[in-house]
Amino acid sequence: MTATTVQAAPPGKKEGRGGAWLSLLAWVVGILFVLPVVWMVLTSFHSEANAAQNPPAVFAPLTLEGYREFFSGGASPWPPLLNSLTASVLSTALVLLLAIPAAYALSIKPVKKWSDVLFFFLSTKMLPVVAGLLPLYLFAQNAGLLDNVWLLILFYTSMNLPIAVWMMRSFLSEVPVEMLEAAQMDGANLTKTLRSVIAPVVTPGIAATALICFIFSWNELLFARVLTATVAETAPVFLTSFVTSQGLFLAQLCAAAFVVSLPVLVAGFAAQDKLVQGLSLGSVK
Amino acid sequence: MTSVAEKSSVGTAETPPPGVARRASAWARRAPLLPALIFMIIVTQLPFVATLVISFMDWNAYYPEERGFAGFDNFVRVFTDVNMRDAVWTTILLTAGVVLISLVLGLGIALLLDRKFRGRGAVRTMMIAPFLVVPVAAALIWKHALYNPEYGLFNGALTWIWGIFGSDNPPQPDWISNMPLWAVIFSLVWQWTPFMMLILLAGLQGRPLDVIEAARIDGANNWQIFRSMTLPHLRQYLELGGLLGSIYIVQNFDAVFTITSGGLGTANLPYTIYQIFYQAHDYGRASAAAVVVVIGTIIIATFALRTVSSLFKEEGRR
Numbered sequence: 157m158t159a160t161t162v163q164a165a166p167p168g169k170k171e172g173r174g175g176a177w178l179s180l181l182a183w184v185v186g187i188l189f190v191l192p193v194v195w196m197v198l199t200s201f202h203s204e205a206n207a208a209q210n211p212p213a214v215f216a217p218l219t220l221e222g223y224r225e226f227f228s229g230g231a232s233p234w235p236p237l238l239n240s241l242t243a244s245v246l247s248t249a250l251v252l253l254l255a256i257p258a259a260y261a262l263s264i265k266p267v268k269k270w271s272d273v274l275f276f277f278l279s280t281k282m283l284p285v286v287a288g289l290l291p292l293y294l295f296a297q298n299a300g301l302l303d304n305v306w307l308l309i310l311f312y313t314s315m316n317l318p319i320a321v322w323m324m325r326s327f328l329s330e331v332p333v334e335m336l337e338a339a340q341m342d343g344a345n346l347t348k349t350l351r352s353v354i355a356p357v358v359t360p361g362i363a364a365t366a367l368i369c370f371i372f373s374w375n376e377l378l379f380a381r382v383l384t385a386t387v388a389e390t391a392p393v394f395l396t397s398f399v400t401s402q403g404l405f406l407a408q409l410c411a412a413a414f415v416v417s418l419p420v421l422v423a424g425f426a427a428q429d430k431l432v433q434g435l436s437l438g439s440v441k
Numbered sequence: 442m443t444s445v446a447e448k449s450s451v452g453t454a455e456t457p458p459p460g461v462a463r464r465a466s467a468w469a470r471r472a473p474l475l476p477a478l479i480f481m482i483i484v485t486q487l488p489f490v491a492t493l494v495i496s497f498m499d500w501n502a503y504y505p506e507e508r509g510f511a512g513f514d515n516f517v518r519v520f521t522d523v524n525m526r527d528a529v530w531t532t533i534l535l536t537a538g539v540v541l542i543s544l545v546l547g548l549g550i551a552l553l554l555d556r557k558f559r560g561r562g563a564v565r566t567m568m569i570a571p572f573l574v575v576p577v578a579a580a581l582i583w584k585h586a587l588y589n590p591e592y593g594l595f596n597g598a599l600t601w602i603w604g605i606f607g608s609d610n611p612p613q614p615d616w617i618s619n620m621p622l623w624a625v626i627f628s629l630v631w632q633w634t635p636f637m638m639l640i641l642l643a644g645l646q647g648r649p650l651d652v653i654e655a656a657r658i659d660g661a662n663n664w665q666i667f668r669s670m671t672l673p674h675l676r677q678y679l680e681l682g683g684l685l686g687s688i689y690i691v692q693n694f695d696a697v698f699t700i701t702s703g704g705l706g707t708a709n710l711p712y713t714i715y716q717i718f719y720q721a722h723d724y725g726r727a728s729a730a731a732v733v734v735v736i737g738t739i740i741i742a743t744f745a746l747r748t749v750s751s752l753f754k755e756e757g758r759r
Contacts, residue, residue, distance in 0.1 A: 179558035185550055186564035192631065193570045195594055196582050211604060212597035254480055257473030267470045273478065280485045281688055282742040286714040287731035288484075290724055291491035314484035317477060375575050378694040378711070382719060392577040396699065406592065409585055413578035424573035425566065432639045436681060 200410035207406040222407035226415065233412070235387075236394035239305050241419075243380075243390060244373040247312035251320045251369050252362065254313070259324030264331065264354070274325065277318040285315070285378060293382055305388040311379050316369040322437040323368070327361025328354070360430070367427050368434035371420050391416045489735065495728040502722035515729035525730060527706065528713040529737075532691060534622065535709055539629040540686045544679060546630065547637025554638070555645045565642075572635040580699035583628040588616040588700075621705035625696050633690065637682045644678030645671070684745050691738075710734050 198214070199207045200223070206216035227233060262270045292311065293302075301307045331354050339349045380390040389397075395416055398409075424431055499511035519525050554565055571579070587594045596613045603611030617624045648671065656666055694711045701707040703716065714734065718727035 175556070175558070178553060178556065179560075182550075182553040182556075182558065182564050183560065185553065186567040189631065189635070190567035190570045192579075192582060192587060192594075193574060195586060196574075196578075199586055208592040210592050210597045211601040212594060254477040258477035261470060261472075261474035265470055267474055268467075273474065276478075277481065279742060280481055282738055282745070283485060283489065284692055284711060284714075284731065284734050284738055286692075286694075286711045286718075287492055287735045288488035289715070290495065290718050290727055290731070291488035293718075294491075294724075295488075310484065314481060317481060321477060371573075375577075377577050377698070378715065382715075392575060392695075395575075395577050395581060406585060409581060413574070413582055417573065417575045417578045420575060421570070421573045424569065428566070428569060431569070431572075432643050435636060435685070436640050436643070437685070 196410045197414055199407055200414050202407050204405070204407045207410070222411035223415075225408045226411045229408070230398075231394075233391070233394055233415070236389045236391045237416075239308075239384075239388055240374055240391040240416075242305055243308045243312055244370050247309045247316065247373050248366050248369040250309065250313045251316045252366060255317055255320035255324050255365070256362070258321050259328050262321070263325045263328040264336065274322065277321045280314075281318045289379065289382060292379075296383055302383060303385040303387045305384075307383055308376075308380060308388065308390070311383070312369075312373040312376060315376070316372055319372075319434075319437060320365050320369055323365045323434060324358070324361060326437065327358045327364075330361075331357045361433070363427070364430035364434045367423055367430050370423065374420055492728045492731050492735075495724055496732045498725050498728075500724040502724060511725055515725045516733070518726055519729045519733055524708070524713060525733075528708050528710045531622065531707060532709040532711075535626060535629075535693065535697075535707075536687055536691045538622075538626045539633055539690045540683055542626070542630045543633040543637045543686065544682055546634045547682065548641050548675070548679070550634065550638045551641035551645055554642055568638055569635050571631050572633070574632070576632065576695040577699055579632055580628060580696045583624075583631075584617065584700045588624055590615040617701060618705065621701050621707045625700050625707050628700060629690060629693065629696055633686055637686065640678050640682045640685075641675060644675050648674050687745070 201218040201220070202213065202216050203219050203221050206213040207222075209216075261267050262274055267273065292307075296302045296304070296307050335353050336349065339353050344352070375392065376390075377392045377396070380393045381396070384390065384393060395412055398412060496515055497511060497513075499509045499514065550568060554561060554568070574582070585593070590596055590613055593616070595616060596611075599611045599613065603609075653666055653670055656670060661669075692711055693709065694715065697703055697707055697709055697712045698715075703709075703712040708716070710730075714727055714730050717723050717730060721727075
């Protein structure tokens with residue numbers, strides 16, 4: 157329905173009353189979508205008594221009570237937050253370390269059957285993660301790696317590697333062949349070609365890949381829940397365990413949800429365009 | 442797929458060095474690929490082989506001494522299990538519901554945002570926010586801060602609106618108990634619509650505007666332009682969004698686990714298998730269920746991959 161009317165206004169032209177209504181509609185939709193996030197942030201700054209009011213106490217006085225309670229009330233959230241940070245950053249680094257050379261071998265100097273290899277990577281993303289959960293758990297149990305953040309790092313690397321290979325391949329294919337040939341003519345060696353020809357073109361792509369891998373690792377729950385306990389627990393696991401035992405907890409819960417989401421919100425807002433590139437595996441530029 | 446591969450290999454074999462040298466150069470080409478490939482095979486394929494072996498075993502962690510070969514018993518139990526059949530349905534409904542609704546909403550919103558208006562950037566930023574909330578956090582917020590029948594925002598808003606009209610008896614539905622599956626679907630639609638919107642918006646902005654202008658001059662109306670030009674152009678973006686969305690939503694665990702704990706008919710396959718493994722500790726049956734899911738996924742994925750590979754060929758032809 158909206159589609160037909162939207163087309164009434166070719167972009168960039170002065171619009172009549174219909175255009176104004178559509179702009180209003182866009183604003184209303186935007187506000188509706190952001191409302192739960194705004195509500196989460198607002199509630200996190202309310203007192204527990206005000207947070208649990210019906211009708212909602214929108215203009216209740218603001219307080220840091222919820223945050224104070226979250227950070228120093230019960231179990232400290234710092235170890236889980238640090239675990240999440242370690243797992244996300246290290247697995248992202250490992251992913252890039254493995255994915256960039258692989259993508260190079262799939263685009264700039266492609267191996268035979270490179271597209272089959274590429275699809276092998278993608279197909280592992282379609283394999284349900286639960287199918288590998290049990291053997292990894294048993295392996296971890298026997299190897300004494302349960303509740304160890306390194307196990308998560310390895311698993312997150314395998315989770316993000318296919319995405320990263322697809323993305324990096326897509327970015328590397330943008331390096332103009334003429335530039336590579338010219339560099340070769342000039343007698344540039346591999347390191348020089350990488351540094352002066354390839355790196356400038358793909359650096360934004362590497363940033364996009366890193367952003368996506370970081371977000372997906374930070375968000376992961378299922379494996380972290382099964383494979384960790386008290387020591388290597390990540391922030392999402394901490395969130396789930398933290399709800400059950402509290403009485404009046406809404407403000408505290410909102411504070412916790414906001415704190416845990418904050419790194420992703422900041423990184424995502426700062427790099428909106430990279431987000432699109434990344435989520436579409438590099439096929440939308 | 443093969444045609445692309447052949448094309449590329451023709452381009453690279455300009456000077457065919459004979460024998461040993463050629464083999465060495467082929468390995469030099471492969472070398473950068475191998476670490477990633479070997480890593481993926483070890484971490485994703487080996488566990489699956491193990492799952493396959495365990496699926497034929499009688500193995501419950503509660504009864505460790507009874508471990509042994511079980512033949513097809515686990516598979517028979519999986520296929521005759523009502524819970525598993527329900528889980529298959531739930532998974533299909535959940536995935537199809539979330540993907541279709543968020544694609545349609547995403548398309549509408551992308552069309553709204555493809556126009557120039559005051560605050561377009563701000564609206565786009567607001568739209569992205571749901572996707573950037575950590576999934577568990579989002580599920581918790583929906584469950585406790587929005588759906589909660591006593592102090593959730595939805596019922597709070599109802600009280601407020603009813604209060605405006607002087608009624609002190611507003612409806613206060615228990616959203617999650619009344620419509621558990623929809624409660625999960627809505628929270629996921631909220632998270633995934635921005636994703637679809639972003640991909641479709643990028644597609645819209647890559648549209649050849651001069652052709653559309655020409656069609657307009659030729660007297661095509663908006664609906665005709667949308668049907669015969671915009672939609673075909675968006676097709677591959679719709680397919681991409683649908684495929685990537687399905688890959689992630691089919692595996693959804695966070696929302697089901699958090700909002701309903703798999704109760705009230707919302708247990709999808711990942712949650713059900715998690716339960717058999719994590720709560721019942723029936724390793725054999727969990728593995729058999731996983732194997733069945735993987736086989737199902739392979740069948741569906743073959744079709745899905747064909748779609749991607751056709752998109753991919755178009756890209757290669759460029």
